[in-house]
Amino acid sequence: MSGPWVVGVDIGGTNLVVGLLPLEGGAPLGLRSRATVPERGADAAVADIARMVGDSINEVVGLHGGSREDVLGVGIGCPGPLDLEGGIVIATPNLGWTDYPIRDRISKALGLPATLDNDANCATYGEWWQGAGQGAETLVGVTLGTGIGGGLILDGRIARGASGSAGEIGHTTIDLNGRRCACGNYGCLEAYASGPNIAARAREGIEAGYESVLSELVENNLESITAATVYEALVLGDEYAHEVMLETAKILGVGIANIVNTLNPEVVVVVGGVTRAGDHLFGPLRAEVRRRAFRSAVEACEIVPGDLPETAGVIGAAGIFIAEGLEG
Amino acid sequence: MSGPWVVGVDIGGTNLVVGLLPLEGGAPLGLRSRATVPERGADAAVADIARMVGDSINEVVGLHGGSREDVLGVGIGCPGPLDLEGGIVIATPNLGWTDYPIRDRISKALGLPATLDNDANCATYGEWWQGAGQGAETLVGVTLGTGIGGGLILDGRIARGASGSAGEIGHTTIDLNGRRCACGNYGCLEAYASGPNIAARAREGIEAGYESVLSELVENNLESITAATVYEALVLGDEYAHEVMLETAKILGVGIANIVNTLNPEVVVVVGGVTRAGDHLFGPLRAEVRRRAFRSAVEACEIVPGDLPETAGVIGAAGIFIAEGLEG
Numbered sequence: 001m002s003g004p005w006v007v008g009v010d011i012g013g014t015n016l017v018v019g020l021l022p023l024e025g026g027a028p029l030g031l032r033s034r035a036t037v038p039e040r041g042a043d044a045a046v047a048d049i050a051r052m053v054g055d056s057i058n059e060v061v062g063l064h065g066g067s068r069e070d071v072l073g074v075g076i077g078c079p080g081p082l083d084l085e086g087g088i089v090i091a092t093p094n095l096g097w098t099d100y101p102i103r104d105r106i107s108k109a110l111g112l113p114a115t116l117d118n119d120a121n122c123a124t125y126g127e128w129w130q131g132a133g134q135g136a137e138t139l140v141g142v143t144l145g146t147g148i149g150g151g152l153i154l155d156g157r158i159a160r161g162a163s164g165s166a167g168e169i170g171h172t173t174i175d176l177n178g179r180r181c182a183c184g185n186y187g188c189l190e191a192y193a194s195g196p197n198i199a200a201r202a203r204e205g206i207e208a209g210y211e212s213v214l215s216e217l218v219e220n221n222l223e224s225i226t227a228a229t230v231y232e233a234l235v236l237g238d239e240y241a242h243e244v245m246l247e248t249a250k251i252l253g254v255g256i257a258n259i260v261n262t263l264n265p266e267v268v269v270v271v272g273g274v275t276r277a278g279d280h281l282f283g284p285l286r287a288e289v290r291r292r293a294f295r296s297a298v299e300a301c302e303i304v305p306g307d308l309p310e311t312a313g314v315i316g317a318a319g320i321f322i323a324e325g326l327e328g
Numbered sequence: 329m330s331g332p333w334v335v336g337v338d339i340g341g342t343n344l345v346v347g348l349l350p351l352e353g354g355a356p357l358g359l360r361s362r363a364t365v366p367e368r369g370a371d372a373a374v375a376d377i378a379r380m381v382g383d384s385i386n387e388v389v390g391l392h393g394g395s396r397e398d399v400l401g402v403g404i405g406c407p408g409p410l411d412l413e414g415g416i417v418i419a420t421p422n423l424g425w426t427d428y429p430i431r432d433r434i435s436k437a438l439g440l441p442a443t444l445d446n447d448a449n450c451a452t453y454g455e456w457w458q459g460a461g462q463g464a465e466t467l468v469g470v471t472l473g474t475g476i477g478g479g480l481i482l483d484g485r486i487a488r489g490a491s492g493s494a495g496e497i498g499h500t501t502i503d504l505n506g507r508r509c510a511c512g513n514y515g516c517l518e519a520y521a522s523g524p525n526i527a528a529r530a531r532e533g534i535e536a537g538y539e540s541v542l543s544e545l546v547e548n549n550l551e552s553i554t555a556a557t558v559y560e561a562l563v564l565g566d567e568y569a570h571e572v573m574l575e576t577a578k579i580l581g582v583g584i585a586n587i588v589n590t591l592n593p594e595v596v597v598v599v600g601g602v603t604r605a606g607d608h609l610f611g612p613l614r615a616e617v618r619r620r621a622f623r624s625a626v627e628a629c630e631i632v633p634g635d636l637p638e639t640a641g642v643i644g645a646a647g648i649f650i651a652e653g654l655e656g
Contacts, residue, residue: 154482161592162466164627172586175504185620259502264489292513300491
């Protein structure tokens with residue numbers, strides 16, 4: 001079990017997570033997680049990451065033997081848009097950082113070679129390498145969180161497209177005159193089914209007069225409704241929360257049907273907190289895909305929740321370094 | 329210029345086209361085209377194709393020397409859904425044939441090995457091999473006709489997906505509560521922007537009271553409006569026809585923006601009669617893509633009309649045989 005290892009770093013809008021992966025795969029070792037606090041700035045996050053990775057390496061080396069020299073590099077996952085070649089965060093709405101050379105800063109802070117990819121590609125790669133999509137030739141990952149992202153595995157490799165931005169499934173249009181999205185467009189999948197937009201839709205319904213235990217759960221402070229509160233209400237048997245989840249599922253079904261008709265994948269892995277809703281989400285979601293996509297494509301495709309809810313990002317970030325960063 | 333050659337067969341809802349392609353590419357030789365008349369049945373179409381190919385080979389051999397033995401095989405393009413492995417037309421709404429082993433029947437009739445692929449993949453491959461998309465690593469073809477189809481070239485190869493149905497762009501949803509589509513769904517791209525649906529939208533507007541030279545062009549028999557009549561009216565400066573084309577362009581822009589955000593291609597080639605509208609179509613179409621897709625993806629992507637309006641299907645069908653059928 002003593003090295004070599006690769007560090008995985010998962011920079012999320014909420015948490016920073018780091019861990020060490022053996023080259024041959026397996027559970028991440030020496031996992032560390034802490035709040036991101038993006039408003040402290042990118043330099044502070046890099047310092048946090050360096051400290052966490054240092055602790056993680058010490059722990060792993062202490063437990064398994066080997067030395068710091070057995071750590072070969074670091075794979076980083078970060079919300080985009082990114083300049084992948086330059087290793088730069090161009091602009092990340094959920095972090096507020098712009099034109100920040102995150103890859104080289106982390107590389108320098110750790111004294112290790114580094115790769116950078118977007119968080120959705122990392123989560124997708126993680127689920128494909130060690131999670132719910134193992135062995136698929138064609139796999140699409142859909143990440144549900146503050147935003148909605150996606151990653152594509154085609155012919156056993158991440159497909160990044162001509163400028164590294166393939167997989168932006170959250171910003172495909174499902175209703176051309178629909179809800180305004182944070183990206184400026186109308187009717188994007190994300191405008192309905194991201195965490196904040198699930199919460200917003202729930203709030204709007206209550207403001208329009210729907211009765212729901214949600215009002216109690218947030219002590220009538222409707223602004224504090226989140227996707228998690230909606231899930232909580234659902235578990236309590238709340239009919240309105242059930243309705244909100246049903247609409248979420250249908251809308252995600254429309255977006256995923258588009259993917260299924262476009263790419264005809266073997267597996268669509270859906271990851272993120274909302275997947276805790278289980279069959280409340282996946283039942284109507286799969287039904288909507290069946291209604292909208294071609295039968296042969298539907299029959300060829302499994303739509304499943306991720307297997308690695310906490311660690312897909314770290315595993316995938318390290319996996320991408322192992323697949324692509326060791327070559328250089 | 330004497331062989332070897334490969335036959336390309338393009339089975340369309342309107343025309344059958346055949347021709348011979350040199351292995352190294354170039355313009356198709358001995359081109360033959362005739363009306364499909366699908367209601368005479370698939371066997372009659374196979375007999376027509378065999379006759380046309382025979383004539384074509386005689387002409388080419390007569391002009392260029394060589395012999396029938398220099399014809400190595402036949403690539404067939406046909407509207408789907410198809411069972412590609414079995415070489416079978418499962419069900420083709422635009423032809424009315426079901427469960428017909430088209431590949432083996434043509435192979436037997438010609439005494440040549442054959443490959444079958446769907447018409448949109450063939451047109452896409454043709455444009456990529458010899459047309460508007462030469463050299464692109466990632467290219468998407470969008471075929472506008474009686475239906476809307478699509479083909480994907482990823483990493484220099486046709487991507488067919490898990491069950492051979494990748495690229496069904498016409499049946500991606502752009503308006504989840506929108507127009508009913510022939511496929512049974514609501515709000516598919518095809519429900520707005522296929523030839524018959526462009527005509528239907530034009531007709532509906534006139535029925536609702538819009539003034540247009542279209543009424544004159546069809547002598548008030550609105551049922552005989554086609555996409556071609558709309559184009560004719562546009563050329564005559566008709567404002568309403570211009571509006572219909574503008575809406576068509578915007579809707580295609582939404583569908584293509586989804587492709588651009590999902591696949592981040594270098595080139596999107598749009599083929600079919602509607603592309604005759606030129607900048608009337610491509611101007612607002614590109615503007616809508618710019619509005620909806622991520623900037624880096626838009627900047628990396630050319631959206632262009634096909635270069636091979638009559639022959640992309642034949643060239644691509646033969647090209648796919650050359651790329652994949654010669655191996656076996």
